[in-house]
Amino acid sequence: MKEFTLSNGVKIPAIGFGTWIAVKEDPGIVSKAIEEGYRLIDTAAFYDNEEQIGDSLMHCNVARNELFLTSKVWKTKLGYQSCIRSFEKSLLNLKTDYLDLFLIHWPKNNLETDQWKEEDLETWRAMEELYQQGKVRAIGLSNFYPHHMIPLLEQVKIKPMVNQIEFHPGYTQKYVVDFCKEHNIIVEAWSPLGRAAVLSDRTVCEIAEKYGRTPAQICLRFIYQNGLVSLPKASSKIRMHQNLEIFDFEISEEDMSILHTMPQTGWSGEHPDRQPLVDLGW
Numbered sequence: 001m002k003e004f005t006l007s008n009g010v011k012i013p014a015i016g017f018g019t020w021i022a023v024k025e026d027p028g029i030v031s032k033a034i035e036e037g038y039r040l041i042d043t044a045a046f047y048d049n050e051e052q053i054g055d056s057l058m059h060c061n062v063a064r065n066e067l068f069l070t071s072k073v074w075k076t077k078l079g080y081q082s083c084i085r086s087f088e089k090s091l092l093n094l095k096t097d098y099l100d101l102f103l104i105h106w107p108k109n110n111l112e113t114d115q116w117k118e119e120d121l122e123t124w125r126a127m128e129e130l131y132q133q134g135k136v137r138a139i140g141l142s143n144f145y146p147h148h149m150i151p152l153l154e155q156v157k158i159k160p161m162v163n164q165i166e167f168h169p170g171y172t173q174k175y176v177v178d179f180c181k182e183h184n185i186i187v188e189a190w191s192p193l194g195r196a197a198v199l200s201d202r203t204v205c206e207i208a209e210k211y212g213r214t215p216a217q218i219c220l221r222f223i224y225q226n227g228l229v230s231l232p233k234a235s236s237k238i239r240m241h242q243n244l245e246i247f248d249f250e251i252s253e254e255d256m257s258i259l260h261t262m263p264q265t266g267w268s269g270e271h272p273d274r275q276p277l278v279d280l281g282w
């Protein structure tokens, strides 16, 4: 598995397994993903699946230190004490004594609050402490845009190493990615296949045919060539396997530019400062 290196030297697999909803549908899905070769498992307190994932990890044949385990503190638990408590609960549920990566899931508890900057900073103090105590190997953010990151970056001791955002052909949020690159923050792509909506897009399909690959592989290779970690979900072992087979071909610069400039498609409708356009159950 190819890796990227975070700003603190920690290596992160270039592809991880996304678990939102997936574990509810199939409690054994993480065991299957590990058998297929996934080493990064991405969960969150909000996904309400950490206990099942913990069971899968306990019974898998891969050593804990070969896995890269991510969880996140939910937006209703922002603040120093509640972040620490959420972290400890995640450890307990996942049956582990450390996390590889811990993220603030969402920058604002609700759209009306004018306290989010202070709350993010307090939460970050807890993250820094957990990191300094060696309970987590890297810390970061999720769904933060530059205007959420700037006030935080001005005050932190330890800079975030990761920011996880929605990213796929048809929704690349270039200004967020450019900001993160400038600040040495590795971006992770959630919904890298646009929840399958991108897979029937004409441009993606044409490029897939040209390279003799599937549309999913084109999305994931595009993301990898952009220097991002991707976190695809898939229910079958065949798809899980297919989604890892992206390191033996290269998309040309010309085709990368076509994918970069295709019309917006497959956006979830989620924006941290706006009401969601579609109810995803958050």
Ligand code: A2P
Pocket (backbone or CB within 6 Å): 018, 190, 191, 192, 193, 194, 195, 196, 199, 214, 216, 217, 231, 232, 233, 234, 235, 236, 239, 240, 242, 243
């Ligand atoms: P399924 O769960 O039935 O395997 P995202 O990761 O962007 O949220 O997208 C997940 C969606 O993409 C799911 O609907 C999943 O279907 C589908 N999917 C995942 N991998 C593939 C693939 N290789 N080919 C086609 N569809 C895929």
